[in-house]
Amino acid sequence: MTLTPRGLDKVEALVDKGVHIPNPWTIDIDDDVDVDRISGDGVTIHPGTRIRGGQTVISAGVELGREGPVTIEDCRLGPKVQLKGGFASRAVFLEGANLGLGHHVREGCLLEEQSGGAHTVGLKQTILFPYVTLGSLINFCDAFMAGGTSRADHSEVGSSYIHFNFTPTGDKTTPSLFGDVPRGVTLREKPIFLGGQGGAVGPVQTNFGAVVGAGSVLRGDVLEESHLVIEGSSRAIRRPYRPTYRSLVPMVRKNVTYLAQLDALEAWYVHARAPFFAGQEFGPLVAEGARAMLASARKERCSRLAKLAAKLPGGDESQTRVSAAMGELIEVFGQQAGQPPAEVLGPLTSAASAGSSYLEAVHALEDDAALGLQAWLSGVVAETTSRAHTLLPDLARA
Template sequence: MELRPRGLDKVEALIAKGVTIPNPWTVDLDEEVNVDRISGDGVIIHPGCRIRGSRTVISAGCRLGAETPMTIDNCHLGRGVDLAGGYAQGAVFLAGASMASGAHVRAGTLLEEQAGGAHTVGLKQTILFPFVTLGSLINFCDLLMAGGTSRRDHSEVGSSYIHFNFTPDGDKTTASMFGDVPRGVLLDRPPIFLGGQGGTVGPVSTGFGTVVGAGSVLRDDVVEDGQLVLPPAPHEVHRPVTPASYRRLTRILAHNVAYVANLSALESWYRQIRRLFFSREEFGPQILAGALVNLEDVRAERIKRLRALVRRLRPTDEGRAQLIERIDDVVEALAAVDGPAPAAVVRTMGAAADEGVDYLDAVQGLTGDQRTAVTEWLSGIVEAQQQSVAETLPAVDLDF
């Protein structure tokens, strides 16, 4: 009996359509992979790679496994994505995104254009806006990061950085925002820099242009833009542990609401503006669908974690009692909301997409008035959702 590697027929079909596979017998495609969702234009699949899942999309110019074997499982890859080695499951990588070897990228992750990381980076429920660059040996889960205008002027995270997203009480209501959606989508904000060998204790939010010194652990918000932060070393503390005390509960709740509200703004941006460009790309509709699924997954994760925290609360004051009683109403208030994009912006971006203008160039070509209109539109979505939650919890002092 002839021994044939699993998926060899599909590998041969890919080679026939133009995919470069130097050692076909070492590449493993499972039975669910649809070769019609893999481009034949400039795709290179190096030895040892594994491709899985019926939803997987691989666009023109992608490279897999140039450094070490790469596994992708139900991932969506835009044009020119370079995944040098590691594992990715349920992630979306837009045009020009990249990860070096040792990547471990899990569900709910969205890397926008030209975002990426060096070797041995772990991501989950992570949204990186265009150009954001991560160093090596990083764990960066449960967050959104924006900032920067180009590959030469980008937000950056230094090597050996950690976003601490798990508390001693077992909570993950800890999502952080470095920058924000209403301003970040315009790609004209100063970059954010998080120095290496440091970390952030979520949930935290920072303004654009924030610089956090190497070796620092960021524990509080940086509200203003353009701030240098050099936190002092904490004094040694000895005190009894009080499990599930949640002394800063209102801050935790406010950060989670703000995060979900920004997700609503980002989803509106994708549905009304980004779709104009995706619709003109090979596999663009599938990649857009994958991005929207991941945004919904991130929302669901944040709601799940908020419910888990509330289940641990005790009704020790009026605010906590109200939150426990009305958590279902809070969740309803956090459902995705939308609002019409400024008509002039839709016309301008639609015309640019029709003319084949690259998405990044189109965004950076918006006029000052159009930029103001975009920020007002998306900020209105964020503020409306925050107000809805505040009205649901009048006994809780939410300071947005």
């Protein structure tokens, strides 16, 4: 009896394209994988790799499985991505992003250029801006992080850090912002440092330059810039517990802020980043995937808000009012931002036309140009939050 491994024909096609596969019989490729969406330029696929999903894209220079088996499902990988051992599903990794052995990445993750982490990192609905680095043994779901100017000056999450994103009442309306989109995209802000063996109880927001000491559990916002925070509990608490909901509006307000940041980031991808993707092999497909991750993030946050509204105490009439008010609020987000003035995007558009990479172009921006881009995106955030905040009194009354 002759045994033929599944996907062997696709493996052979990839080898013919120039993909380096040291042991072809150890690779498992699903029938729905399109080999035309896998580059033959400098790609290396090590033994134990599983590739699944018709949406999968693997760009030039990608390396899979250097440290251990890797499974990817419907992931879009930009150039020179390294997934060294683990599992990733319905996520997008831009040029030079990397994760070590034991990573577990689920839907809604977008790791931008040269961001990533060491071994045993768990992510879901997570957005990391360029250079952001996660240590080992980390759970960092439902969070956005920016900050830093280079690989030598980057935002860092220390090992054994947890973003606590699930409440005793079973809610996940807990997205946290570490930095922000309008300032973060220009790669000029001070890095954020979250010390190891610590955590953050979402939803929280920290400003650029924040330093949270090792072992601290952050339970509130750090809105001051370049601020040191060391927190701990010095007293024991033991008392009867009954699940209750605090005031709805402050929690919703933080979700509104997060959703507005997503709208600004989508505007950035639509108007500023698109020309850079156009110059890459499979670039438009990777860009499409990145925007899909933003849509997934928006859908997740809106879904969590709707579920929260449905769980609030009160009679049928009260529930109807809350659900209606929350539905109206949710409709504010995801509307296409207007075209920014041509002069705002001019430097980036020119750089893309000249063949500059995205990071090179952003770093080369003059200060006035960077401020103009920040002002545009801040306007997107302000407009969205303003429309949402006009509905918060209705939600409070409901």
